[in-house]
Amino acid sequence: MGLILRWLFAFALVSATYNPTPWNYVRWATANVGTELPLVLFLGLLLFLGYVVFLTATLRAIGVFGMVLVLAILTALLWVLWDWGLLNLANTSLNVWLGVIAVSFVLGIGMTWALLWRRLSGQLEVDDSDGR
Secondary structure, rough: HHHHHHHHHHHHHHHHHOOOOOEEEEHHHHHOOOOOOHHHHHHHHHHHHHHOOOHHHHHHHHHHHHHHHHHHHHHHHHHOOOOOOOOOOOOHHHHHHHHHHHHHHHHHEEEEEEEEHHHHHHHOOOOOOOOO
């Protein structure tokens, strides 16, 4: 349940930033930067803070190599689905959503990895200082 919840938060962050619908920060900010600059800046900083939290945790937990590995596994899965004819990549909207899902999955794995590693191995990380 923890992985799903963390992935949902990551998905909300990434899809709020950009998605193929008109309802995303990038399109809204581009259209309103001239009239709503303080709000555009405020919401942009909130999104930036979310990315700092997720990326810091992900980089500390799985590193760049782990991020590339998770993306490679997801890419291979998409390739298999495309090869079997279950996925048509001609739809650009679908491709953007797949990218949003992939990035959010990497961030969700990164947020969960330290907890999962502790449960699987029984070992604490050097940075763990919660007294357990």
